[in-house]
Structures are given as structure tokens and as C-alpha cells.
Amino acid sequence: MATNSESRFDLKQPRNIAMLLSIVPGLGQLYNRRFFKGILIFIIAASFLVTTWNYIDIGIWGLFTLGTVPREHHSIQLLIQGLISIIVLLFGISFYIYNLLDARSDAKAREVGRPKPTFLKAAGDFYDKGFPYFMVIPGLIMLLFIVVVPLAFMIGLAFTDYNQYNAPPRNLLNWVGFDNFVSLVNVDIWKDTFLSVFTWTVVWTVVATTLQIVLGLFLALLVNDKRIKFKRTIRTVLILPWAVPAFVSILIFSALFNPTFGAINRDILSQFNLMIPWLTDPFWAKIALIMIQTWLGFPFVFALFTGVLQSVPSDMYEAADVDGGSRWQKFRFITLPHVLFATAPLLIMQYAQNFNNFNIIYLFNEGNPAVRGQNAGGTDILISWVYKLTFETNNYNMAAAITIIMGIIISAFAFFQFRKTASFKEEGRY
Amino acid sequence: MAMKAKTKSKIEVTFIYLFFLVMFIVIGYPLVWTIAMSLNPGSNMLVTQLIPENPTLEHYKWLFTDPNSDYVTWYKNSLGVAIANALGSVVLTSFVAYAFSRYKFVGRKYGLYMFLLLQMFPVLMGMVALYILLTTVGLSDSLIGLTIIYLGGQIPFNAWLVKGYFDTIPKELDEAAKIDGAGHLRIFWTIMLPLAKPILAVVALFNFMAPFMDFLLPRIVLTSPEKYTLALGLYNFINDQFSTNFTVFAAGAILIALPIALVFLILQRYLIGGLTAGATKG
Numbered sequence: 146m147a148t149n150s151e152s153r154f155d156l157k158q159p160r161n162i163a164m165l166l167s168i169v170p171g172l173g174q175l176y177n178r179r180f181f182k183g184i185l186i187f188i189i190a191a192s193f194l195v196t197t198w199n200y201i202d203i204g205i206w207g208l209f210t211l212g213t214v215p216r217e218h219h220s221i222q223l224l225i226q227g228l229i230s231i232i233v234l235l236f237g238i239s240f241y242i243y244n245l246l247d248a249r250s251d252a253k254a255r256e257v258g259r260p261k262p263t264f265l266k267a268a269g270d271f272y273d274k275g276f277p278y279f280m281v282i283p284g285l286i287m288l289l290f291i292v293v294v295p296l297a298f299m300i301g302l303a304f305t306d307y308n309q310y311n312a313p314p315r316n317l318l319n320w321v322g323f324d325n326f327v328s329l330v331n332v333d334i335w336k337d338t339f340l341s342v343f344t345w346t347v348v349w350t351v352v353a354t355t356l357q358i359v360l361g362l363f364l365a366l367l368v369n370d371k372r373i374k375f376k377r378t379i380r381t382v383l384i385l386p387w388a389v390p391a392f393v394s395i396l397i398f399s400a401l402f403n404p405t406f407g408a409i410n411r412d413i414l415s416q417f418n419l420m421i422p423w424l425t426d427p428f429w430a431k432i433a434l435i436m437i438q439t440w441l442g443f444p445f446v447f448a449l450f451t452g453v454l455q456s457v458p459s460d461m462y463e464a465a466d467v468d469g470g471s472r473w474q475k476f477r478f479i480t481l482p483h484v485l486f487a488t489a490p491l492l493i494m495q496y497a498q499n500f501n502n503f504n505i506i507y508l509f510n511e512g513n514p515a516v517r518g519q520n521a522g523g524t525d526i527l528i529s530w531v532y533k534l535t536f537e538t539n540n541y542n543m544a545a546a547i548t549i550i551m552g553i554i555i556s557a558f559a560f561f562q563f564r565k566t567a568s569f570k571e572e573g574r575y
Numbered sequence: 576m577a578m579k580a581k582t583k584s585k586i587e588v589t590f591i592y593l594f595f596l597v598m599f600i601v602i603g604y605p606l607v608w609t610i611a612m613s614l615n616p617g618s619n620m621l622v623t624q625l626i627p628e629n630p631t632l633e634h635y636k637w638l639f640t641d642p643n644s645d646y647v648t649w650y651k652n653s654l655g656v657a658i659a660n661a662l663g664s665v666v667l668t669s670f671v672a673y674a675f676s677r678y679k680f681v682g683r684k685y686g687l688y689m690f691l692l693l694q695m696f697p698v699l700m701g702m703v704a705l706y707i708l709l710t711t712v713g714l715s716d717s718l719i720g721l722t723i724i725y726l727g728g729q730i731p732f733n734a735w736l737v738k739g740y741f742d743t744i745p746k747e748l749d750e751a752a753k754i755d756g757a758g759h760l761r762i763f764w765t766i767m768l769p770l771a772k773p774i775l776a777v778v779a780l781f782n783f784m785a786p787f788m789d790f791l792l793p794r795i796v797l798t799s800p801e802k803y804t805l806a807l808g809l810y811n812f813i814n815d816q817f818s819t820n821f822t823v824f825a826a827g828a829i830l831i832a833l834p835i836a837l838v839f840l841i842l843q844r845y846l847i848g849g850l851t852a853g854a855t856k857g
Contacts, residue, residue, distance in 0.1 A: 225707060276759045277678035281686070284671040284730050290708065291727025292693055295701020302703070364598070372588050379595055384843060385602055388836035390788040392806050393828045396813065397609050400821055408608055412625065440601065448847045494695075501697045503791060508810070528699060535703055536795075548700050555695045563691050 163252035164245050173248025177255060181264065186244050193240070197233055204230025211305070211318045220318035221307070228297050232289055296552075302545035309539040325546040335543065338519035338530075345431070346526040350500045353438040358492060360439060361446025362484070366476070369454045380451065387444035395508040398437045402509075425514050427523030434524060438505055442495065453487045454480070490562050497558040501551075503528045527551050613825035623822070634826035646827060648801055649808040653786050656722050656804060661783040663726045665775050668733040673763050675734065676741035677749065687735075694731035698724065702795055709796065716798045724792060725785060733778050740774035741767060773845055780842060787835060805831050 155161060159176075167173030171187030174180075208227025212218025255261075262270065303325055305318045329335050368379055386394065401407045402423040410420055423433050457480060465475045485492070506512055506529040512522035520538070521530040527547060534544035607625075614630040615623040638646040675683060698705070705724060706715065714720030748770075749762045757765070768775070786793075790806040797803055803811070809831070812824045839846070 221707060222711070225704060225711075273759075277674035277680040277683075280670040280674035280678075281680075284667045284734065287667065287723070287727035288693070288730050291705070291724055292696070292698070292701065292731070294708070295698075295704035296696060298704035299701055367591050367594065370588075370591065372584065373591060381840060382599055382602060384840065385606070385836065388839040388843075389606065389832045390784075390806070390835055392788055392790045392810070393832050394605065396810070396824070397605050397828070400612075400813075401605055401608065406623070408625070448843065452847050497695050501699075503697070503699055508790070528697065532699065532702075541703060544703075552696065552700065556692060559692045559695045562695075563688070 159256055160249045160252040163248040167245050167248035170241065170244045173245070174251065177248060177251040178261065179251055179267075182247075182267065186247075190240070190244070193237055197237070200226070201230040201234055204228075205234075211320065212313075213317070215317050216314050218313075218317065220305075220313045222313075224301050224305075224318075225294070225298060228294050228301070229290075232294070299545045299548050300552075302541055303549050305542055305545075307541040308543070312539070321542075325542045329543070329546060334518070334520060338521050339547070341516070341519060342521050342525055342527060342530050345524070346500065349431070349435070349526055350496055353435045353442070354496045354499045356435065356439045357442035358446050358495065361443040362450050364443070364447050365450035365454055366480070368451065380448075383447055384444045386440055387448070391441055392504060392508055394441060395437065395505050398433075398440075399509045402433050424510050427514055427516065430510055430514065430524045434505060434509060437509065438499065438502070441505070442499070446492075446495065449488055449491060450484055453484050456487070457483050493558055493562045497555060497562075500526075500555065500558070501528050502526070503532060507532065609825045610829060612822055613829055615822055618820060618822050634823045635830070637823060638827055638830070645800055645803065645808060649803050649805045652718055652802060653804040653806075656718055656725070656786040657783045659722045660725045660729075660786055661779040663722070664729050664733060664782040665779050667726060668730060668737050668778060669763075669768065669771070669775060671730065671734040672737035672741055673767055675738045677746075677767075687738075690731040690735050692731075694735060698728045699791060706795060715796060716802060718797075718802060721786075721793060721796045721804075724796065725782070725789075729782055729785070733781070737771065737774055737778060740771055744770050773848065776842075777846055780838070780846065784835060784839075787831060 156165075163173035163176050165173070166176050169187075170190035171183040171185075174183030174186055177183075204223070204226040207218070207220075207223025208230070210223075211220040212223050304320055304322060306321045306324070307313075307318050311318065329339050364383060367373065368376055368383070373379070401409050404410055404420070404422055404424060407423070409423070414421060421429050423429050461479050462475060465479060470478075503526075506524060506526055510522075510524055512525035512529045512533065514523050516523045521533065525533065528551065531544045531547050531551070534540040534547070611625050611627060612623055613634055614632070615627045616629055616631045616633060638644050674680065675687065709715040709717075709720045709724075714723070744767065748766055749757075752762050752766055786804055788806060789804075790810055793804045793807040794810075797807060800808070800811075805827075809824055809827050812820045812827065
């Protein structure tokens with residue numbers, strides 16, 4: 146066993162002795178005669194343990210049990226403490242691994258007889274190697290606490306029984322496995338609501354986004370036409386809806402579509418003796434929402450395409466002219482592939498954004514009108530439904546379960562976007 | 576034949592201009608209507624006119640002078656959050672992006688995947704936890720808490736954007752500087768940052784405008800009216816009694832939309848350039 150363990154593990158080698166000794170942080174460094182570093186590592190490790198031990202201990206225990214004594218243990222706080230404990234623990238473990246590897250590499254340097262670096266040199270090396278980490282750490286910590294911990298918390302909630310009637314500190318929460326997901330497909334009210342909200346979300350995402358892309362592309366092509374003058378003015382006006390803050394435009398539209406005083410019914414449709422119940426009929430509310438989103442979203446796509454269109458090499462069109470290609474053929478085989486290829490990641494992101502477009506749904510009509518037999522409004526998409534479940538009816542567990550389903554769908558978007566982005570790296574860029 | 580082609584082309588161009596005209600009306604109508612509403616006297620929406628007979632600035636005056644109006648406070652709050660957010664985000668993201676663009680380190684590849692994934696997730700998804708976290712550290716109902724959430728939430732998207740831009744700056748530049756004895760921070764400060772000014776301006780602008788436009792996060796974080804940001808305050812104007820306050824809302828909305836739209840239109844070229852560069856070269 147010990148014969149060919151050279152490559153694996155040989156206790157006679159100083160590098161392995163140092164690493165083994167470093168199981169007590171700092172000891173391996175002392176063995177390497179790097180006294181200052183050894184003591185420093187030991188002090189850091191010891192203070193880390195002393196300050197965080199209690200917190201982590203309770204946190205991990207809380208993560209598993211969610212508390213055992215009602216009113217004394219607050220399950221939600223325990224859950225968050227548990228998640229934070231995991232992060233702190235990960236930091237601790239990476240420091241520990243660093244300590245092991247450091248002892249090993251120092252011992253290696255001693256084996257080949259490299260002189261022990263001076264204190265200044267060592268500090269300089271540390272700074273050199275650590276530099277990218279120092280740059281990343283402030284951002285990473287904020288990201289962890291503001292984005293990752295809350296998302297992990299939501300994932301956790303989806304597997305608990307946290308709702309209006311079972312809430313801490315009065316009650317303890319329990320882990321319930323996949324029960325919430327099961328009721329999403331088994332309990333009638335949840336099943337019906339989920340189905341109708343989900344299908345509308347899909348229709349909404351596909352139709353509204355595609356419309357804004359098509360309109361944006363069409364306008365970009367028109368403005369790009371050689372015969373058109375005043376290009377700058379036209380572009381500026383077409384970009385206006387993007388320049389006005391969206392929440393302002395949406396609230397204005399909400400008033401415009403108001404059945405009693407809104408200008409659309411009062412000033413325009415009344416000419417044709419029409420009154421459309423924009424806010425009270427789910428069908429018309431959906432039509433209005435799609436129209437508004439097209440109005441809000443096309444300028445971005447338009448601006449994007451305008452920029453890309455100018456980069457289509459003109460000799461390709463000239464070659465097509467020589468071959469007698471029609472205008473449609475030129476568009477279909479030169480312009481469209483070029484434009485779509487160059488903007489694919491941003492277009493995918495447009496779909497993802499509309500999938501999560503809480504603002505327009507909520508500001509236009511708060512997801513209303515109400516629909517009989519379900520607990521979401523007629524125009525609610527998944528994210529606005531989650532908002533209502535959380536802040537209006539306190540169905541935290543179901544809201545979290547739906548959030549996870551949304552997360553899976555969004556990850557699919559991200560996956561496609563990554564594939565597109567990665568393809569740029571190989572294909573070179575325009 | 577040539578004549579015919581010419582007429583055909585002329586008809587085409589006329590139709591294109593006509594289409595633009597229709598678009599102009601569709602775009603302009605809501606905006607003009609809002610301006611008209613803000614100039615209508617009184618607050619009864621049923622008697623408002625598109626071209627008011629007695630145009631008045633009373634609503635604008637009310638916003639700034641009436642003791643019941645918190646408008647100026649909201650403007651100040653939004654401005655403070657916006658400036659802090661713009662500066663903070665440029666510092667944070669350029670640090671992160673520099674490391675990701677120029678250094679090899681453990682977790683670099685997965686970090687990039689993580690950014691790509693996280694930028695898709697709206698902050699709303701973790702709202703309950705954020706609220707509890709803010710309460711635990713005593714930052715609920717505070718503008719500082721709001722700013723911190725903005726700063727953390729913008730990292731994935733902007734780090735990706737800036738990293739993409741940094742990647743287009745030739746590596747030879749910093750290698751040459753390294754040979755001349757420049758340290759990491761010096762290269763970052765004297766070479767990368769000046770060359771990346773366009774994209775940093777985009778990041779600053781985006782994050783400056785976000786607090787003016789966002790309504791959801793303030794609604795969850797802020798509870799006392801004197802801490803409201805503009806978007807939240809204005810929403811509450813019309814949320815309670817819709818038809819009674821709309822003329823005042825219109826005036827307040829115009830005063831936000833105008834400066835933002837102006838800045839936006841002036842800088843739009845950089846915005847679009849930055850977005851396409853960052854996203855397609857990332």
C-alpha cells in the first residue's frame with residue numbers, strides 16, 4: 146500500500162506533514178517555520194470559531210427543526226439564520242481549505258530549497274494572488290445577502306406550511322415536503338387558478354413580446370429606407386415611449402382606458418357609438434394590456450435594430466442585387482438572420498422581462514377584474530399572483546411554490562440566452 | 576416602365592410617411608392628453624377637456640406650495656437614493672467586472688453562470704425574506720435600506736454588461752503597463768476606468784433612473800409618507816380616490832417624466848451602444 150503512494154500520500158514528505166498539521170489551522174505554517182503567518186491564521190481561525198459557533202449551531206439546528214417550542218422559537222427567523230449560517234460556514238470552510246493548501250505549497254517550496262520569503266515579499270505575494278478576490282468580495286457579499294439568501298429563503302418556504310392560519314410566533318412551522326406542489330395540482334381552487342393564470346402568462350409573454358419585436362423591427366426597417374428624410378426627428382419621436390418612465394405611462398393608460406372618464410371610451414369610441422368595458426371584462430382588459438405593452442416595449446427593440454441594421458455589410462445587398470434577389474428575399478436571407486443573430490440574447494431577455502412584468506399588470510388594473518372560482522384576478526400573471534398571495538392573503542407557502550415554478554421557467558430562458566451568448570464567442574463579433 | 580417604377584416608389588414613400596404619422600399620433604396622444612389634464616382646473620375628471628378653456632397651473636403650484644403636499648420631499652428622497660445608487664453601482668460593478676474580465680480565480684466560470692442566471696430573477700421573488708432581513712438589521716422603512724437593495728440587485732446584470740465591455744479593451748494595454756511596473760489598482764484606475772467611461776456612464780444612468788421609475792420595491796420597504804420616493808407617492812395620489820386626484824397626478828407625473836425623458840433622449844445613443852456592446856460581446 147505504501148509502495149506506490151508517492152503520487153498519492155506519503156507521510157514522510159514534508160508537504161503532507163505540513164498539510165496534516167494544518168488540520169489545526171496555523172500549525173502547518175509553524176512547521177514550515179512561517180511563524181508570523183501561522184500565528185495569524187491561528188488567531189483568525191480561533192476568532193472565527195468563537196464568534197460564529199453559537200450562531201451557526203443554532204442556525205443549522207433551526208434549519209432542520211424550524212424550532213421546537215411554539216412562541217419561543219420563531220421558525221421564520223430560524224430559517225433565515227440557518228441560511229446565513231450556511232453562507233458563513235462556507236466562508237469558514239474556504240478559509241480552512243486555503244490554510245491546508247497554503248501549508249502544503251509552502252512546504253513544497255522548502256523541499257526544493259527556495260529561501261523563505263521576507264515578510265514584505267510574502268505580503269506582496271498574498272496581495273498579488275488575492276487581488277481578484279478582494280475586488281469581488283464586496284459585490285459578492287451584497288449579492289449573497291440581497292439576492293441569493295432571499296431566493297433560497299423562498300425555496301425553503303415552498304416546503305413549509307407557512308400561511309395565514311399557521312404563522313410564527315404563535316405556531317411553529319413544519320417541513321411538509323412537496324405537499325404545496327401537490328395541492329397546486331390536486332385542490333380544485335388552486336388547480337383552476339394556476340391553470341388559468343399560467344396559460345395567460347404564457348400567452349401574455351409570447352404575444353406582447355412578439356408584437357413589440359415585430360413592430361420595432363418593422364419601424365426600424367422603414368426608417369432605414371434610403372428614401373426617408375428627417376430620420377433623426379422620426380427616431381427621436383419613436384423612442385419617446387421608452388424615455389417616459391414606464392410607471393407614469395401605465396398609470397396614464399389606466400386612466401385613458403377608464404370606462405367612465407377615460408378618453409378612449411369618452412372621446413374616441415363614442416364617435417362610433419361603442420363602449421368597451423376595458424377594466425371590468427377580462428378579455429378586453431387583456432387586449433388593453435397587450436396594446437399598452439406593445440406601446441411601451443417597441444422603442445427599445447426599434448433602437449436596438451436601428452443600431453444593428455447599420456452594421457449589415459452593404460456588399461451583401463449589392464451581391465443580392467446582381468443575382469436579382471427580390472426585396473423580400475433580401476430581407477429574409479440577409480437582414481433578418483443578421484439582425485436576429487446579433488440581438489438574440491437581448492431579445493430573449495425581453496421575453497423574460499415580460500414574463501415577470503409585474504409593473505404593468507399591477508399598475509394598470511391590479512390584476513383585476515376578479516374571476517369567480519379562483520383566487521387570482523382575470524389579468525394576473527404568475528408574478529402578480531405571487532405578490533397578492535404574499536401581501537394580501539398571506540399564503541406564503543403557495544406563493545413560494547409558484548415562485549419556484551417561475552424560477553424553473555426563467556432558468557430555461559437563461560439557458561437559451563447563455564447558449565446564444567456563448568455562440569458569439571465562437572463566431573466572433575460584429 | 577421607368578416612370579411606373581418612380582410612381583410606385585412615390586406611393587410607397589407616401590404610405591411609409593402615413594404610417595409614421597399614425598405612430599406619432601398613437602405615441603403622442605397619451606402624452607398630450609396628460610399635459611392637457613394637468614392644465615385643467617379643478618379635479619372632476621368628467622368635465623376635463625383635451626383643450627382646456629381656462630388652462631391653469633394651479634396643480635403645479637399645489638404640488639410645491641400646499642402644506643399637504645409632500646412632493647418636494649419625495650423629489651429629494653428620490654434624488655438622494657438615485658445619486659447614491661448611481662455612484663455605488665459604478666464602484667461595485669466595475670470592481671467585480673474587472674476581476675472577472677482580467678483575472679483567473681477559483682469560481683470565475685461559475686460566477687459568470689450565476690450572474691447570467693440571477694439577472695433574470697426579479698427582486699420581487701425574494702421579497703418576504705428581504706423585508707425580514709431589513710427589519711432584523713433595523714433598515715425597514717429607510718431610504719438606506721432601499722438603496723442597499725438596489726445596489727445588490729443590480730450587480731448581476733451590470734457586472735455582466737461592464738465585463739463584456741472590459742473584454743473589448745485590448746489586454747496588451749494592461750500588460751504593457753504591468754511591465755512598466757504598474758500595480759493592479761493602478762492599471763484599473765489609470766487604464767481600464769478611463770477607457771470604459773462610456774459603459775460606466777450607461778451603468779450610472781440606468782441606476783440613477785431606476786429609483787425614479789421603480790414603484791414596487793419602495794412600496795414594500797417604505798411605510799411612512801415622508802420617506803416615499805416619487806413613484807410611490809404619485810401612485811398613492813391616485814390609488815385611493817382615482818378620479819379626484821388625477822389632475823394633480825398628471826402635473827406631478829409630467830415633472831418627473833420631463834427631466835428623465837430629456838436626459839434619456841440626449842444620451843440615447845450611448846445607452847443603445849452600451850447595451851448592444853455589452854450584451855453581444857459578453
